[in-house]
Each structure stands twice: as C-alpha cells, then as structure tokens.
Amino acid sequence: MASYKRVALSTQSAQRNTDETNLIHGTESTMASLTTLSLSSTSSLWYHCTKPDSLFNLRYSRTITCMAAATKVIPSIIVGGGRVGKALQDMGGGDDLLVKRGQPVPIDFPGPILVCTRNDDLDAVLQSTPKSRWSDLVFFQNGMLEPWFESKGLGDADQVLAYFAVSKLGEPPVDGITDTNPEGLTAAFGKWGSAVAARLEAGGLSCKVLEKEPFEKQMLEKLIWIAAFMLVGARHPGATVGIVEKDFRSEVGSLIEELASAAAAEKGIFFEEGIEDRLCAYARAVSHFPTAVKEFKWRNGWFYSLSEKAIAQGKQDPCPLHTSWLKDLNIVQ
Structure with a gap:
C-alpha cells in the first residue's frame, strides 16, 4: 500500500457531496467495509481511493486529487x-x-x-x-x-x-x-x-x-482511556483493548468512572455525559491493540500521584480501585 498515491478527503468537502458522504459512511455496498475502521481491516480509505480497479477511484479520483492539491502542507x-x-x-x-x-x-x-x-x-x-x-x-x-x-x-x-x-x-x-x-x-x-x-x-x-479548555478535557479523556484499558488488560494477560471492551466491560467501566471523577475534581472540570461509551467506542475502533501498563510516569502514574497526595493529607484515596489493581500487579508497592 505504500506505493499507492496519497490522497485527501476532508469531512467538510465530503458533506458538500451527497454521493461522497454516502460512500464514506458505508451506505453504498461497495464501501461497506469502511463503516468500521480498525487496524484489523485490510481496507483503508487510501486503498479504495487509489486502487486502479476501484469504483471509488473511477468516480471520484479527479475530485479528491483536486482537493489534495488544494491542501497546503507547511514544511516542518x-x-x-x-x-x-x-x-x-x-x-x-x-x-x-x-x-x-x-x-x-x-x-x-x-x-x-x-x-x-x-x-x-x-x-x-x-x-x-x-x-x-x-x-x-x-x-x-x-x-x-x-x-x-x-x-x-x-x-x-x-x-x-x-x-x-x-x-x-x-x-x-x-x-x-x-x-x-x-x-x-x-x-x-x-x-x-x-x-x-x-x-x-x-x-x-x-x-x-x-481552544485550551476543550482540548484539556479531551486530553484527559484519552489519558483515562489509556490508563483504564491498559490496566484492566494487564489483569487479563493476552487481552487486547477489544477483548477488554467486550469481555471485561464492567471492570473497565468502573475504572473509567473512578478515574474520570478524580481527574474532574483535580482539574475543576466536568466531563460531558457518555464518557464510558465514548472510550469504549474508541476501543472497538482499535480493537486489536495489545494492553500493557507502560510509561507509568506519564500515564497511570498521574492518577497514582493524586492518590498519594490525598493519602498524605489524611484524605481518602480518590482512586482506590486503580491503586488496588496497581498493587496486585506489583506496579506500585
């Protein structure tokens, strides 16, 4: 696939063309394989756009190539x-x-x-x-x-x-x-x-x-996703994030709720409703990802630091489940 020509398809442009929108969202059978984007799929947008005998290529290559040319990429x-x-x-x-x-x-x-x-x-x-x-x-x-x-x-x-x-x-x-x-x-x-x-x-x-505030909220949601899914997966050796979402939803859901509550209290923010659903949906999109607690300082370590700070102040641990599972795996003492 590396030899195929890279092309661009922006959401805004797709919305201006009903046929392209239908193709992207899988309402035409020739593109049904794109409705679920995951790494396990052998089909990608680039593949369908550039494969010589692709119907999508025949009908839309000219439009998309023009859009790609119009996109200015700053040298970096x-x-x-x-x-x-x-x-x-x-x-x-x-x-x-x-x-x-x-x-x-x-x-x-x-x-x-x-x-x-x-x-x-x-x-x-x-x-x-x-x-x-x-x-x-x-x-x-x-x-x-x-x-x-x-x-x-x-x-x-x-x-x-x-x-x-x-x-x-x-x-x-x-x-x-x-x-x-x-x-x-x-x-x-x-x-x-x-x-x-x-x-x-x-x-x-x-x-x-x-802007800064909505970005910070989304950054924290992704941090919660990594911390929760990696830790629950580590409790079940060999589990991918997809297996965690499918077979251990109750465990990861409880941990997501706990970590979100602690992060919101620490940062003085409120997460929009449905955070568990959003994070589980992402797990389904990248279902084959392996799980492991890595880069502790940058990921789970931040939540554990909240626990350490609270305990040092004589308060209750805001993340007791998280702390307990870290200790079970000998990640912390």
Whole structure:
C-alpha cells in the first residue's frame, strides 16, 4: 500500500457531496467495509481511493486529487523516525526535514517542529532544540505532559491528540473514527494547530483545532482511556483493548468512572455525559491493540500521584480501585 498515491478527503468537502458522504459512511455496498475502521481491516480509505480497479477511484479520483492539491502542507521539522514520524513525513510535500533521536534541531528551518518520540526522550529533544525554537515544538505524545511542560517553562505548549494508528513503519495510518464520534477524535491545540490539521487532512485523516479548555478535557479523556484499558488488560494477560471492551466491560467501566471523577475534581472540570461509551467506542475502533501498563510516569502514574497526595493529607484515596489493581500487579508497592 505504500506505493499507492496519497490522497485527501476532508469531512467538510465530503458533506458538500451527497454521493461522497454516502460512500464514506458505508451506505453504498461497495464501501461497506469502511463503516468500521480498525487496524484489523485490510481496507483503508487510501486503498479504495487509489486502487486502479476501484469504483471509488473511477468516480471520484479527479475530485479528491483536486482537493489534495488544494491542501497546503507547511514544511516542518519532524523529530523521530518511527511509525508516526514517518507517517507525518509521508503526508508532506517532500520538503520536510526528518531529525532522528539525538540529532540537533536546526535553528534556520522555519515552521513547526513535530515531536514524535517516546515521552522519556523529551528531555533529550528539548536539549537538542535551540531555545528560540521551543515555541514551535508540537508534541504528539500520549499521556499527561502538563507537569513536564511546567517544569521546563513551556507554558501552553502545542499538542496533538493523535486518535489514529499506524500498525507498521511505512504503512498508512488508520483514523480512529468511532460510532459515537463519526467526525473523528484527533485534535490539535496551539499556534501550529491549523498547520497540523492541514497535514493530517492531506493524509486522509480528520483533525479539529481546539481552544485550551476543550482540548484539556479531551486530553484527559484519552489519558483515562489509556490508563483504564491498559490496566484492566494487564489483569487479563493476552487481552487486547477489544477483548477488554467486550469481555471485561464492567471492570473497565468502573475504572473509567473512578478515574474520570478524580481527574474532574483535580482539574475543576466536568466531563460531558457518555464518557464510558465514548472510550469504549474508541476501543472497538482499535480493537486489536495489545494492553500493557507502560510509561507509568506519564500515564497511570498521574492518577497514582493524586492518590498519594490525598493519602498524605489524611484524605481518602480518590482512586482506590486503580491503586488496588496497581498493587496486585506489583506496579506500585
């Protein structure tokens, strides 16, 4: 599939064309396989748009190619040559600069700096980036980054919540569109938010640009998703997130409720109703993902820090189930 031509299909343009909308939402039989987007599917939007004998290609290639040409992708520095970094580079126009881990970030290459490394490599990335360019950093990492941002004086740094998946290096990403959020969940925040959205849309992915408060809520929801599904899955060795959603819904639902309550109290926010349904819908969209409690400091560790703080103050643990299961797995003592 890597040899196929990349094309873009934005939600807004699709809504202006009834036939395209019907195809995207699977109301025509030739595209029924796209109604459920998951990594286990061998069909992708790019495949159907570019396969030579595809009906979709015959009827819509001219329209979509024009839309792709109209999408301006700003040349960027991409830090990290893994699955996400390579996918972002493929969405560009060939003018990006790929910087691998440990290499210096140049000062004279304008545009955003898309950081696609592991969380534990962020200190090294910052050290390799001229301080005058820190405001151009755009972080694609999962997890709770706010404490790290504050410790580095980064303030409201640009971030992207990437609700798409790249199964292997060089393969096209699959959008995390769900039955509860058919418009897509990927979101960007910050001064380069629109530039990131344009790049993702050029790659056939959805992306919305949010202000700080709604972005923070969505960031916390994704953090809850990772913490809850990974921990419940770790309790059942071999379980994927799809198995957790299907066979252990009651466990993960209880944990989602607990973590959401703790996060809302800590941040002074309210989550919209239906958070469990939204997070379970995403689990179905990426059902084959394996589960494991990783990058503890950035994920489950944030919730455990809330527990430690409350207990130190003589208060009840806001996340007793979470704490108990972490101890059962010997992740904490």
